[in-house]
Amino acid sequence: xxxxxxxxxxxxxxxNNELVLMYFRSDNSGICYALDPLIEAISKKYxxxxxxxxxxxNLPSVPxxxxxxxxxxxxIFMNGSxxxxxxxxxxxxxxxxxxLRYYKCI
Numbered sequence: 001x002x003x004x005x006x007x008x009x010x011x012x013x014x015x016n017n018e019l020v021l022m023y024f025r026s027d028n029s030g031i032c033y034a035l036d037p038l039i040e041a042i043s044k045k046y047x048x049x050x051x052x053x054x055x056x057x058n059l060p061s062v063p064x065x066x067x068x069x070x071x072x073x074x075x076i077f078m079n080g081s082x083x084x085x086x087x088x089x090x091x092x093x094x095x096x097x098x099x100l101r102y103y104k105c106i
Contacts, residue, residue, distance in 0.1 A: 001040055001051050001053055002051070004052055004053075006059065007061055007065055010054060013052055014077050015080055017050035019048070019103070019105075020076065020078075021042065021043065021052070021074065021075075021095075021099065022053075022054060022074070022075045022077065023054070023074050024054050024056050024066070024075070025054070025055055025072050026055060026056050026057045026072075027055060029071050029072065031071075032072045035072050039053070042092070042095070042096065042099070048106055049099060049103065056068065071087070072087065072088070073085070073087035074086045074090055076098060076099065076102070078102050083102065
């Protein structure tokens with residue numbers, strides 16, 4: 001899973017990819033470490049989806065730009081628009097249902 005290092009890279013990634021799963025995480029979060037393998041598994045399962053992770057600890061301006069109040073957070077974008085957003089308590093069943101629905105469109 002690719003990791004982005006700047007706001008510019010994040011915006012360009014969203015703009016250049018049809019369906020994006022963006023995982024916001026922090027190295028200081030035990031929950032993020034526990035979720036990393038689950039996010040990676042989803043990324044591999046839906047290979048046509050552009051999946052990326054963003055370490056908010058390395059990019060202090062990201063939370064303000066994307067209105068992220070806590071990590072972990074998963075946002076799915078379709079054609080640049082937010083389709084679903086989950087944070088803190090991530091519902092992987094719902095995320096997979098949404099991904100599957102949009103996955104069929106690409």
